[in-house]
Amino acid sequence: MNDDTRHDFQDCHAAGSQPVSETVAGAILTIDLGAIRENYRRLKARLAGVRCAGVLKANGYGLGALPVASALMQEGCDIFFVALLGEGLALRKAIGPGPDIFALNGLPPGSEAEAAAAGLFPLINSAPQLTAWRETARAAGRNLPAAIQVDSGMARLGMSAVEVEAVAGEAGAFENIDIRFVMSHLARADEPHEAANESQRLEFERLRKLLPPAPASLANSSGIFLGPTYHYDLARPGAALYGVNPTPHEANPMLPVIQIHAKVAQTRAVEKGAGIGYGHTLHAQGPLRLATISFGYGDGWHRRAASAAWFDGVRLPFVGRVSMDSIILDISALPAGTLSEGDLVELIGTSQSLDDAAGHAGTIGYEILTSLGQRFHRRYLGA
Numbered sequence: 366m367n368d369d370t371r372h373d374f375q376d377c378h379a380a381g382s383q384p385v386s387e388t389v390a391g392a393i394l395t396i397d398l399g400a401i402r403e404n405y406r407r408l409k410a411r412l413a414g415v416r417c418a419g420v421l422k423a424n425g426y427g428l429g430a431l432p433v434a435s436a437l438m439q440e441g442c443d444i445f446f447v448a449l450l451g452e453g454l455a456l457r458k459a460i461g462p463g464p465d466i467f468a469l470n471g472l473p474p475g476s477e478a479e480a481a482a483a484g485l486f487p488l489i490n491s492a493p494q495l496t497a498w499r500e501t502a503r504a505a506g507r508n509l510p511a512a513i514q515v516d517s518g519m520a521r522l523g524m525s526a527v528e529v530e531a532v533a534g535e536a537g538a539f540e541n542i543d544i545r546f547v548m549s550h551l552a553r554a555d556e557p558h559e560a561a562n563e564s565q566r567l568e569f570e571r572l573r574k575l576l577p578p579a580p581a582s583l584a585n586s587s588g589i590f591l592g593p594t595y596h597y598d599l600a601r602p603g604a605a606l607y608g609v610n611p612t613p614h615e616a617n618p619m620l621p622v623i624q625i626h627a628k629v630a631q632t633r634a635v636e637k638g639a640g641i642g643y644g645h646t647l648h649a650q651g652p653l654r655l656a657t658i659s660f661g662y663g664d665g666w667h668r669r670a671a672s673a674a675w676f677d678g679v680r681l682p683f684v685g686r687v688s689m690d691s692i693i694l695d696i697s698a699l700p701a702g703t704l705s706e707g708d709l710v711e712l713i714g715t716s717q718s719l720d721d722a723a724g725h726a727g728t729i730g731y732e733i734l735t736s737l738g739q740r741f742h743r744r745y746l747g748a
């Protein structure tokens with residue numbers, strides 16, 4: 366890691382948190398913005414001319430909505446998706462005017478005027494939201510942009526088929542609404558052989574033809590890899606930009622984006638029979654050398670994770686329970702004296718990928734990323 370490429374984004378952390386220096390932090394989260402840019406370029410290449418947005422919900426999947434947005438804007442990305450209008454307000458304030466910001470979770474009752482004033486574009490997910498946005502536009506005396514989301518078979522967000530059919534027959538239903546996209550979301554895009562993908566695509570086709578003509582958008586990260594019939598006019602990748610494998614049954618076509626290293630807080634040797642960690646869930650079967658790292662579930666590493674850290678390619682298994690602020694490692698596989706206080710071990714990096722770490726924790730890379738806590742020293746590369 367080259368010092369010249371480091372950059373601290375002072376304002377990019379979740380509200381209320383402060384940047385943490387490397388010397389006082391227990392763990393270091395390295396975020397490679399150059400890799401995010403390369404991942405965006407790789408997706409663009411696959412999309413062959415189709416527009417590509419960036420999904421920045423949950424603070425850019427935990428990595429910082431502002432630095433990620435800035436990196437994507439350098440690649441020409443000018444459409445962002447967040448989940449909540451509140452996230453959209455924060456992002457608009459951080460990046461200023463310019464890129465379009467859509468809020469996936471729709472338009473909560475009472476939020477319409479604020480959303481319109483901030484120039485945010487809601488997804489219209491229900492008939493009442495459509496009415497509310499239309500009335501807001503009429504009151505404002507201008508057209509207001511939005512995307513219409515339809516439920517093509519996930520039963521989560523978007524207008525149902527019944528609602529779409531009803532509004533399709535209603536005169537003036539879309540008056541004063543500037544429909545930027547008609548959208549839907551795939552439930553099983555990471556399972557390319559599932560028939561549900563094609564059923565959803567066909568239902569999307571049927572529903573969008575009932576609506577006023579507008580550009581269409583269906584594919585998330587994995588959807589991009591289902592092929593050109595799923596690309597339409599705009600793709601909406603999130604996870605793949607951040608290095609999560611969008612094709613879980615094949616090699617990862619994306620570059621890794623994050624690394625996590627934790628500091629050794631203490632080392633010790635214990636005798637056979639020593640009880641290790643909370644609940645003494647483990648007793649030493651023989652003499653062991655241990656290292657305690659300053660990293661735990663308070664940093665987002667799941668307590669249930671049966672996992673390991675790595676040093677110089679050597680696996681250092683967790684022993685005993687994961688605590689809030691510490692984890693005990695068995696370092697007996699390393700020559701005595703190799704590790705001392707302040708040394709760094711790897712949790713995610715060259716020895717253990719994000720997806721592997723997620724697998725050991727019984728979860729997915731998305732959840733690891735969005736669980737990462739506020740105590741890390743965050744090091745941005747390639748800013």
Ligand SMILES: *Cc1c(COP(=O)(O)O)cnc(C)c1O
Binds near residue numbers: 601
């Ligand atoms: C989260 C989300 C995306 C991005 O999904 P990834 O799997 O992270 O690429 C796209 N569209 C919608 C509606 C979403 O909720």
